[in-house]
Amino acid sequence: MARSPLILAASATTALPGTAFTSARALTENAAGRFDSALARTGDGHEVVVRMPADEEGAHDLAAESRALHALTAGVRALLPFAVPQVLGESGSGAQRVLVVDHIEGYRIDPAHLPKGPGYAPAIGGALAAVHALPASIVRTDGLPVRSAAQVRDDVRRLLDRADATHRVSDDLMLRWRRALEVEELWRFESAVVLGGASSSSIVLADDADGVPHVVGILEWSGLSVGDPAVDLRWLASAPAADDDVHEGYAAAGDRSPDPLLRERARLYAELEFARWLVHGHDAGQADVVTDAVALLDALADGVRGDHIVPETRSDIDDAMALVESVPPVSAAGGVDTSMQTDAYDPEALSLYLAAERDRAAAAEALAVAMDDRTNPDAETGAIHVDQLPQPDGIDPDATAPVDLDGWTGAPARTADDRNAPGAPNRSSAPPREAEAGGEFSAHEDSVSASSVDDDEEDAARASRAALRRWGVSGDAS
Numbered sequence: 001m002a003r004s005p006l007i008l009a010a011s012a013t014t015a016l017p018g019t020a021f022t023s024a025r026a027l028t029e030n031a032a033g034r035f036d037s038a039l040a041r042t043g044d045g046h047e048v049v050v051r052m053p054a055d056e057e058g059a060h061d062l063a064a065e066s067r068a069l070h071a072l073t074a075g076v077r078a079l080l081p082f083a084v085p086q087v088l089g090e091s092g093s094g095a096q097r098v099l100v101v102d103h104i105e106g107y108r109i110d111p112a113h114l115p116k117g118p119g120y121a122p123a124i125g126g127a128l129a130a131v132h133a134l135p136a137s138i139v140r141t142d143g144l145p146v147r148s149a150a151q152v153r154d155d156v157r158r159l160l161d162r163a164d165a166t167h168r169v170s171d172d173l174m175l176r177w178r179r180a181l182e183v184e185e186l187w188r189f190e191s192a193v194v195l196g197g198a199s200s201s202s203i204v205l206a207d208d209a210d211g212v213p214h215v216v217g218i219l220e221w222s223g224l225s226v227g228d229p230a231v232d233l234r235w236l237a238s239a240p241a242a243d244d245d246v247h248e249g250y251a252a253a254g255d256r257s258p259d260p261l262l263r264e265r266a267r268l269y270a271e272l273e274f275a276r277w278l279v280h281g282h283d284a285g286q287a288d289v290v291t292d293a294v295a296l297l298d299a300l301a302d303g304v305r306g307d308h309i310v311p312e313t314r315s316d317i318d319d320a321m322a323l324v325e326s327v328p329p330v331s332a333a334g335g336v337d338t339s340m341q342t343d344a345y346d347p348e349a350l351s352l353y354l355a356a357e358r359d360r361a362a363a364a365e366a367l368a369v370a371m372d373d374r375t376n377p378d379a380e381t382g383a384i385h386v387d388q389l390p391q392p393d394g395i396d397p398d399a400t401a402p403v404d405l406d407g408w409t410g411a412p413a414r415t416a417d418d419r420n421a422p423g424a425p426n427r428s429s430a431p432p433r434e435a436e437a438g439g440e441f442s443a444h445e446d447s448v449s450a451s452s453v454d455d456d457e458e459d460a461a462r463a464s465r466a467a468l469r470r471w472g473v474s475g476d477a478s
Helices: 005-015 056-071 120-132 137-141 149-165 171-181 229-238 240-253 262-284 287-304 314-326 347-354 357-372 416-420 455-471
Strands: 021-026 035-042 047-053 087-091 098-102 192-194 203-207 213-218 225-227
Touching: 005 021, 005 035, 005 047, 005 087, 005 098, 035 056, 047 056, 056 087, 056 098, 056 137, 120 192, 120 203, 120 213, 120 229, 120 240, 137 225, 149 171, 149 262, 171 262, 171 287, 192 229, 229 240, 229 262, 240 262, 262 287
Parallel strands: none
Antiparallel strands: 021 035, 035 047, 047 098, 087 098, 192 225, 203 213
């Protein structure tokens, strides 16, 4: 049975000896059934928050909260643009632990009600960026959890194995998650100090004199650790209207290297909360929890059917657009360059594309429309081939056509007797005529008599060889 506010206030006197409390009232936010909480007023007019765990799991969380708040020294708090609860006193242990912290005044917004646009959402994103910018040493020094990208990925793999073992997750959903697990780019992130799963309801806001909201405090610190920053943004799955603005505020306030797949991992973690709930119910033998989790997972499977955490066509479209945009114009002088002048695709440039996501989406849609009218021989893999791309205006379709070599003659093949004949030149160091794809193609032009070929034929031969070298042709071209 939940403890009453008066009982909590009486218990707080053991944590704050000599303190008299004049009133106490229930405090329910951020408890989620884990704690019994009360807002108590002391004799000198200060308001404090008193918490005791509701069960053993809550006892573990409250102990972690106390440990984290102690790790946030005055120097660390000075790095944050908002307040962090200060531990005023504590006593007991386990289910009898009492934790008393100061009260941060303000208001909170439930994720589902967080509006889009300037104001609330960007402010919350900026506050989370400030947490992620804290030095990791504050976590390591106090022995709090530290996980690298590889360890985070292993944690996800173990969770999937445990969820799969319940045989209650649909094959489509499990395949969706395991496919994301195998995308290497998804797990190339820089670990940071994280709250371990905060939401907008853990962030305290206030309005300044002009009515502009700003963050004045963050309440939930029990998950303080070093890990994936995306875990603190998974709650945005419940705030779709404010998603873009929170991310924009986060990016604007952060000084870390851009994380191009931050949103995708946050989305994955949000979905995996259902799997975690299923595993919890299964391991605890709570049939009602399992039933609830299965219903949530089935609804999720219906909502994401045919979708992927990391779209399979994303890099294909980017590469294809890069090819289209990099096709050189035909020279007005009439000279034709038959080489493939393509820029090397830099994965780091993806972070720049995210700043203009809407423009890229429009370009991808235009490309997809153009591709619909073409036949894709590699439909099973979804690959986009260069020869299927829309033909830009003003480009000669024959500019890069295969070179006709019917009238070109190279050196005649030499027999072993010819090579071993006295006075025959030593060719052991010369490249073979048939080279691997990508290597040079040698025509043994030194074997062709200059006197037997006029200038035009020599120019044609040189142009042919240059084209073959650029295209990396292999095989016998004589």
